[in-house]
Amino acid sequence: MEERMMHQVDETVARYGSTDEALVEILRDLSQQAGYLDRPTLAAVAKKLAVPESRVFSVASFYSMISVEPLGKHVIRMCQDAPCHVAGGRKIWETLEQALGIQFGQTTSDGQWTLMPTSCIGLCAVGPVMMIDDEVFGNLTPEKVNEILARYREQDGGAA
């Protein structure tokens, strides 16, 4: 486990160069690969770039594409901005919260879903928009949301 993590850190640092200027990109890539950054990973990056661990943590906790906490198996990012809101975004929020039984910013107890708000993802012409992991869904309606969630649940073998 730890070996694999060290290997990923080495690889990512090699890709961007071991200067502190590359810190944001290194952390983003590592976080995307592992889902989130735990303390040992942050410490390994700090050591590798010869910067204080506090600096690494401060950067990691600043950006929304980098997580320092474990997330659910699927991460739903729902656009919370005005264009999506005007297009009926609130109903979608409510539908998501109801369907998953959690509020925004939370992860379901079975670790399947994390619900997060996101800022504009530039797909406003087809709002309301949400992303599940890397996939984008537009022109959402409450019915569509339930269908999409059902599809994911089915793929996961009816686990959640």
Added chain:
Amino acid sequence: MIRSHVLISGDPQSLTRGAEEVRLAIETELHYYGLDDEVQVAFLGHVDRTDVLPLVIVYPEGVRYGPVTPEDGAYIVQEHLYKGRIVEHLQAPPEVLSGPIAHLPGREGAVYAQKRVVLRRAGTIDPDSIEDYIEHDGYFALGKAITEMTPEQVLETVRASGLQGRGGAGFPTGLKWLFVTKTDEKERYIVCNADESEPGTFKDRLILEGDPHAILEGMALAGYAVGAQEGYIYIRGEYAQSCERLERAIHQAEEFGLLGDNIMDSGFSFHIHVHAGAGAYVCGEETALLESMEGKRGIPRIRPPYPTVSGFRNKPTVVNNVETLANVPPIILNGADWYRSIGTKECPGTKVYTILGDVNITGLVETPMGTTLREIIEIYGGGMKGNKQFKCAQTGGASGSIIPPALLDVPMDFRNMAQHGAALGSGALLISSEDTCIVDLAYVLLRFFKFESCGKCVPCRVGTTQMLEALDRLRRGYGTQVDLDRLEEIAEYASQASFCGLGQAAPVPIITGLRYFRKEFEAHARGECPAGVCPMGKHVGPAGEQAHP
């Protein structure tokens, strides 16, 4: 899903010239190619052009064909709608909007050509092909600049063109470049700000993905003009596709010797690197962007010194928006006078808008500066959805504001809008109908700023929280006049005292909202939501605690 719209002129003159037959031919051919579900065909009324009837317009590209025969119609379907190639020889001669824009009544029902400068290639070339770009005048401006012009002449041309920053602030681009050349430092940088994240704005993404080489060429021209040899594109981490396209484009340009060392044997070298962000709206602020590029938290720096003096790695740096840079090659190629012939006197050129909200057609449009909001809604937006009444428009994000009906006929450019106390912003036009509640809209806009506040300074960090709480009480029906007064007071403080543009702009929806729709705010303080949108009186959790509905 409808992907294209085909509009055919259906006025009496067009009909006598066979517009019906053209429509039939187009529909038959669409059916043959199985495109019925993807392409919508409709008749237009009067098109204000008699020379090229019947006229056929294909959106989203906005290509006009005319006069069109039924055979032509079938061919257009085959080539344009099926294969995606514009039929050059059938295009109607361009009708260019000239001079300051007349007001709408004089041109009712008219469909006007989009004037495309920035987007002229987007959607018509293969963005992954440098050959395609070169075929469409690509890298000609760079060639012209480094073989025939001195750096000073390039800079002077951009200055004379009157080009202003398209990120929202409208700062003269030539002047920014000039500042950099005035420094003694020889290590200089060009940074392209592609951290597009203003809510409702996606123009930069479409430029980056539709015409990536235009940005590279614009940056190389900037580098040549100011004596920089390194360029960085700071792009949103979320724009993964744009990122790949740019990397590919840079690689191609280097292979062709159009970027890299000793370009075209001129002795001028210019390298471009892509730097992807990791999700933070505040990084669109140029000094926060530079911090992020240096591997730090994206927190704004104090200004002055401005980036033109001390920017990336504390060296003089030009930071320009994507759309701004895309304007540079055509300016160098066609000259400052040509550029000044487009748009308004104070703000030459075009503006790319994203049209959103309660209109029939949403999407991207490029029009000359000076086009009015009414024209955008009526002509490009296809009118208000369901024939509802226009209530207000919100222009993009941090640098935008609320535009009331009274400003519908103001020719939009940076200066005119500023004179009317509004702002053009990044070019997003969120059109709202009478069904929209202004308090609810302000709440959503504020929620965004609170979420994205970097936390560095108190007026923004605490101010956005308190304003959001006050708005939340108002929309839940717990608000009183006291909340309204405090809201106004805090808005004033935050806009005056915040450290950077984010905090200064966060209260703008409240300030402009109160200016134009005070009655509606006051109604909320009495527990009424005139539009019937707000969750008045419904207990949805303790006020202020819930950041999201």
